[in-house]
Amino acid sequence: MGIRMIIRRLGGGLLVLWLVSILTFLLVHLIPGDPAEAVAGENATAADVERIRAELGLDRPVLEQYVTWFTGVLRGDLGRSLFTDKTVVDSIAGSAPPTLVITLMAIVVAVLVGVSAGIVAGLTRGSRVDRAVSALATLGIAMPSFWLAMVLVSVFSLTNPWLPATGYAELSEGFGTWLSHIVLPSTALGLATAAELARHTRGCVADVLTRPYIRTARARGASGGWLVRRHILRNAAIPVVTVLGLQAGRLLGGAIVIEAVFGISGLGTLAVNAVLQRNYPIIQGYVLLCAVVVVLLNLIVDLAYGWINPKVRTA
Amino acid sequence: MTLLSVEGLTIDLPGTQPGLVEDVTFEVNEGRCTALIGESGCGKSLTSLAVLGLLPPSVRVSAGAVVFDGVDLLTCSPRQLRKIRGGPVGMVFQEPMSSLNPSMTVGDQIAEARRLHLGEGRKVALARAKDLLDRVGIPNAARRLAAYPHEMSGGMQQRVMIAAAIACDPRLIIADEPTTALDVTIQAEILSLLRDLQRDLGLAVLLVTHDLGVVADFCDDVVVMYAGHIAERTGVDDLFYRPAHPYSAALLAAVPQAGQSRSRLTVIPGRVPTAGAFPPGCRFGPRCAHFTAPECARPQPHGRTRCGRVASGDLVLEGALHG
Numbered sequence: 001m002g003i004r005m006i007i008r009r010l011g012g013g014l015l016v017l018w019l020v021s022i023l024t025f026l027l028v029h030l031i032p033g034d035p036a037e038a039v040a041g042e043n044a045t046a047a048d049v050e051r052i053r054a055e056l057g058l059d060r061p062v063l064e065q066y067v068t069w070f071t072g073v074l075r076g077d078l079g080r081s082l083f084t085d086k087t088v089v090d091s092i093a094g095s096a097p098p099t100l101v102i103t104l105m106a107i108v109v110a111v112l113v114g115v116s117a118g119i120v121a122g123l124t125r126g127s128r129v130d131r132a133v134s135a136l137a138t139l140g141i142a143m144p145s146f147w148l149a150m151v152l153v154s155v156f157s158l159t160n161p162w163l164p165a166t167g168y169a170e171l172s173e174g175f176g177t178w179l180s181h182i183v184l185p186s187t188a189l190g191l192a193t194a195a196e197l198a199r200h201t202r203g204c205v206a207d208v209l210t211r212p213y214i215r216t217a218r219a220r221g222a223s224g225g226w227l228v229r230r231h232i233l234r235n236a237a238i239p240v241v242t243v244l245g246l247q248a249g250r251l252l253g254g255a256i257v258i259e260a261v262f263g264i265s266g267l268g269t270l271a272v273n274a275v276l277q278r279n280y281p282i283i284q285g286y287v288l289l290c291a292v293v294v295v296l297l298n299l300i301v302d303l304a305y306g307w308i309n310p311k312v313r314t315a
Numbered sequence: 316m317t318l319l320s321v322e323g324l325t326i327d328l329p330g331t332q333p334g335l336v337e338d339v340t341f342e343v344n345e346g347r348c349t350a351l352i353g354e355s356g357c358g359k360s361l362t363s364l365a366v367l368g369l370l371p372p373s374v375r376v377s378a379g380a381v382v383f384d385g386v387d388l389l390t391c392s393p394r395q396l397r398k399i400r401g402g403p404v405g406m407v408f409q410e411p412m413s414s415l416n417p418s419m420t421v422g423d424q425i426a427e428a429r430r431l432h433l434g435e436g437r438k439v440a441l442a443r444a445k446d447l448l449d450r451v452g453i454p455n456a457a458r459r460l461a462a463y464p465h466e467m468s469g470g471m472q473q474r475v476m477i478a479a480a481i482a483c484d485p486r487l488i489i490a491d492e493p494t495t496a497l498d499v500t501i502q503a504e505i506l507s508l509l510r511d512l513q514r515d516l517g518l519a520v521l522l523v524t525h526d527l528g529v530v531a532d533f534c535d536d537v538v539v540m541y542a543g544h545i546a547e548r549t550g551v552d553d554l555f556y557r558p559a560h561p562y563s564a565a566l567l568a569a570v571p572q573a574g575q576s577r578s579r580l581t582v583i584p585g586r587v588p589t590a591g592a593f594p595p596g597c598r599f600g601p602r603c604a605h606f607t608a609p610e611c612a613r614p615q616p617h618g619r620t621r622c623g624r625v626a627s628g629d630l631v632l633e634g635a636l637h638g
Contacts, residue, residue, distance in 0.1 A: 211413065212408060212410065212413045212414040213413065213414055213415055213416040213417070215364075215369055215408070215414070216406070216408055216414045216415065216416070216476070216479075217416065217427070218369055218400065219367055219369055219400050219401060219405075219406035219408075220400060220401035220406075220427055220428045220431065220479065221397045221398065221399075221400040221401035221402060221428060221431045221432055222401075222427065222431060223393075223397050226431070230416075230419065230427075231416055231419070234418045234419075235416070235417065235418050308418065309417075309418060310417070310418060310463040310465070311417065311463070311465055
């Protein structure tokens with residue numbers, strides 16, 4: 001992977017982030033309703049609202065507002081929440097850990113379950129295992145995550161009191177406690193992605209198996225794990241990595257629903273409350289964060305392509 | 316001394332065509348080159364793949380034996396078969412671009428057989444791979460080890476394939492149309508490389524081809540296949556001077572003659588019957604200029620030729636060469 005390509009990809013990512021910042025900013029101003037009135041409350045006088053509007057800078061031209069906000073963003077200052085005195089950065093940093101942990105663990109679950117099931121199914125195409133994986137994968141894609149979450153809670157928390165049904169624990173409260181709180185949410189969130197990955201992996205592995213170079217490797221005496229590791233997986237990985245990159249962004253959004261089901265106060269709760277209260281600095285911060293995460297994931301996916309596929313490296 | 320003997324090999328396409336390849340018997344002798352020739356779709360490649368058990372899952376060997384150095388490869392354990400693949404038997408395939416792993420360096424692909432069969436570490440095997448690249452005539456071998464197949468030309472890729480096939484000092488190379496996908500000038504280079512290797516390493520070669528020029532240049536024994544049957548087994552001189560099957564004679568007649576400019580090109584009318592539509596009796600019958608009912612509609616004799624009329628002396632064929 002050439003340095004120039006990394007720089008090009010990085011530049012593209014930054015451009016996307018900048019465009020997202022404009023859209024985010026405008027979006028909030030296009031939402032019906034006046035943030036100043038929301039802040040002032042129901043019994044405020046027109047003068048109060050005017051004063052608050054001036055305080056927030058909402059009376060100035062939109063372009064000027066954007067420049068002020070964006071220069072702040074560049075310095076890492078996303079402004080303050082309209083209702084508490086906390087900065088947006090602090091609010092987000094306070095709510096982000098449970099969401100990020102659950103999302104990351106969901107990715108781990110998805111990769112572990114999905115990719116391994118897909119590999120086994122692809123290698124044994126037409127077998128009973130393959131048919132079972134395909135059927136389960138279809139089921140997994142069709143099942144809404146909140147419903148799956150409730151089924152998991154009912155089985156693993158209510159019927160059998162093995163895992164806590166709600167809440168989140170800090171890592172400082174002990175690894176076991178921490179893990180027990182994130183197993184169910186991560187699984188509920190990750191299984192749909194696991195199903196998607198399993199289908200793609202199966203298809204890719206089955207496709208690679210028909211390629212002439214696999215026959216060449218067999219003719220050389222390669223078989224079993226050696227053949228799978230060195231000849232099949234790497235060539236089957238590219239489409240799978242693409243899907244994973246797309247799914248990771250979806251998982252971050254899906255975490256909002258899962259937080260609600262498990263009563264965890266994370267980014268989702270923060271974002272939903274911000275929308276309901278028209279707390280636009282928080283909304284802007286949240287959307288920007290999501291954009292950064294998605295752009296970053298895509299960058300990682302692009303770099304992974306180069307690592308997996310030598311043809312990309314020289315291109 | 317016989318190194319490889321294929322005896323009565325029969326391959327079925329279950330549900331469509333029993334006897335896709337039927338009762339194929341031939342031998343490859345130590346240090347000699349046997350050609351397997353015929354038009355596309357005659358079962359040459361299937362036969363060569365069946366030797367090392369590399370047939371696609373849709374077809375199945377239903378009878379016969381493939382004896383290499385005293386071991387029947389069709390009935391031996393998978394473990395034993397794996398030891399022979401890439402060890403004493405190397406294989407070269409048709410399209411080097413798709414037959415080399417695109418995400419593995421050529422060095423690793425050449426070194427692979429040595430690591431698998433001789434248990435060499437990566438470093439040692441790569442050092443040996445460099446020598447092999449030198450041996451097959453790739454300049455800058457040390458630097459080329461780290462190249463990927465797509466960074467090389469088709470001819471270079473085929474040299475890599477050959478280097479990988481001879482990595483463990485095999486006794487037999489099976490080459491399935493090794494030059495078909497290459498430019499004409501490159502074809503000649505690859506063939507002369509194969510011939511040098513055969514001579515220097517004392518290799519036996521089973522060469523699948525449909526190029527009679529290659530056969531004349533390179534081979535000692537010839538097996539002519541048609542529609543899954545062996546039409547005739549013969550020596551290379553006999554094939555050109557005294558063909559013993561009308562199909563062989565027709566193939567020879569179809570080669571354009573350089574000496575006779577602007578002469579009409581001879582073709583064999585019709586095409587090879589598809590699997591599932593083989594005629595009864597002589598499979599070449601419907602396209603044969605010498606077809607005579609009812610002899611040719613009956614099952615034909617096995618042996619040196621599968622043409623009853625030639626075997627009985629009823630029909631004498633003309634060769635491409637006289638003398």
